[in-house]
Amino acid sequence: MGKATEMNDKHTRSEAESGALKASAIDGGRRGFIGVAAGVTAAMVAPGVILHAVAAAPRSQPVTSDVRWGLLIDTTKCVDGCSACVEACGRENGLDLQVKSEDESEARWDHQKSVWIRKVKLQDNQTGRVTNLPMMCQHCEHPPCVDVCPTGASFKRADGIVMVDRHLCIGCRYCMMACPYKARSFIHQGTSGQLTRAPRGKGCVESCNLCVHRRDNGEESTACVDACVAEGHEAIVFGDLKDPASPISRKLNEIPSRQIREDLVLNTGVRYSGV
Amino acid sequence: MAKALVRAGLVAVGLVWVAFATNTALAGEVKRYVVEGSRAAELDSCVEPTERMRRMHMEFIKHQRISTVHEGIRGTKYSLTGCVDCHISYDVERIPKPINQPDQFCGACHAYTAVDLNCFDCHASVPNRPGVDADRAHREAGVEGLVRSGRNGEGH
Numbered sequence: 001m002g003k004a005t006e007m008n009d010k011h012t013r014s015e016a017e018s019g020a021l022k023a024s025a026i027d028g029g030r031r032g033f034i035g036v037a038a039g040v041t042a043a044m045v046a047p048g049v050i051l052h053a054v055a056a057a058p059r060s061q062p063v064t065s066d067v068r069w070g071l072l073i074d075t076t077k078c079v080d081g082c083s084a085c086v087e088a089c090g091r092e093n094g095l096d097l098q099v100k101s102e103d104e105s106e107a108r109w110d111h112q113k114s115v116w117i118r119k120v121k122l123q124d125n126q127t128g129r130v131t132n133l134p135m136m137c138q139h140c141e142h143p144p145c146v147d148v149c150p151t152g153a154s155f156k157r158a159d160g161i162v163m164v165d166r167h168l169c170i171g172c173r174y175c176m177m178a179c180p181y182k183a184r185s186f187i188h189q190g191t192s193g194q195l196t197r198a199p200r201g202k203g204c205v206e207s208c209n210l211c212v213h214r215r216d217n218g219e220e221s222t223a224c225v226d227a228c229v230a231e232g233h234e235a236i237v238f239g240d241l242k243d244p245a246s247p248i249s250r251k252l253n254e255i256p257s258r259q260i261r262e263d264l265v266l267n268t269g270v271r272y273s274g275v
Numbered sequence: 276m277a278k279a280l281v282r283a284g285l286v287a288v289g290l291v292w293v294a295f296a297t298n299t300a301l302a303g304e305v306k307r308y309v310v311e312g313s314r315a316a317e318l319d320s321c322v323e324p325t326e327r328m329r330r331m332h333m334e335f336i337k338h339q340r341i342s343t344v345h346e347g348i349r350g351t352k353y354s355l356t357g358c359v360d361c362h363i364s365y366d367v368e369r370i371p372k373p374i375n376q377p378d379q380f381c382g383a384c385h386a387y388t389a390v391d392l393n394c395f396d397c398h399a400s401v402p403n404r405p406g407v408d409a410d411r412a413h414r415e416a417g418v419e420g421l422v423r424s425g426r427n428g429e430g431h
Contacts, residue, residue, distance in 0.1 A: 201397035
């Protein structure tokens, strides 16, 4: 399987969209209006997704860096106690098929089982303000997991998706150590009953890949986004960060947002507002 | 070494086959692995000529694997999902039988040629669970519903 050399030239780097984000001015007065407008857009996209899945054709050309996929999470809309995105992610990617082995304690299982999205609850101790947010792979432009990978298994696709080529992964877990977001999981157990769309097996690292099979089949959104819309929360927007007309870019342009651990200058593809 | 022998063996089989190609009685005796009841059993040809598939399928799949995982290309004919969809066969209740079982398409020939794959440790050995890929697979296979895939170690 030693094809490690082939993937190192795939790390396209571009500063364009980080520059664009910094340059965007925020007009507080229009925020409310755009918030509503973005909500409407998302609602209209949702039925379109189903229509699209029928018409969509599988990709026949290599992905390019003309797009960069990302997520914008509006933490003010993320509801305490809701885990719709986490569950949808599990169903989409076959994580719900994991079973605890009998000799393993609940606590250990909670700690060791594979998760691609974690719900995180933050409390400001001074003000008491509570923030909820889903935390997943942040799809960094400069991913530390890729830097440390000894086999080239951890890589960034031209369209910005950071993922693991499990044919190359040797399970060393350096990437898990390197990730500042605790976004990756290691598969400790043998698997069975895998989904056709989501192969997975013992001894490899895995993490959110922005529903890469959906991307390649021309679908509009991710499982977590669909689930959040279905719950009526619409806290997550998915889209192309390089297209200034995409709903995600327009929303980023209008509301203040941040990268988690922006001090690390990784230029994450997942952005948070209200934190 | 074992692989080289297998290769040499296959080439030898191929040469014998070519030499006697005109002798239909002998050609009929060449062991065939396409399983009754699979879609492939009703078709004339694989994604490439049969002889080429026998020798080259591993190369095709591995190239496809790189272009799919790294470049996102899904529309090409050598996908592993595609092999499983077309070569899968069913029991009397129309439940697909894991393709890596020693009596099934990939499993039978690999058992015979002593090839041990780990692909189906991760990859579904039956088309399953509705979704973009699986829906298409189901439509093509004419089946619905959730079926579980078998682990490796149960076969080849």
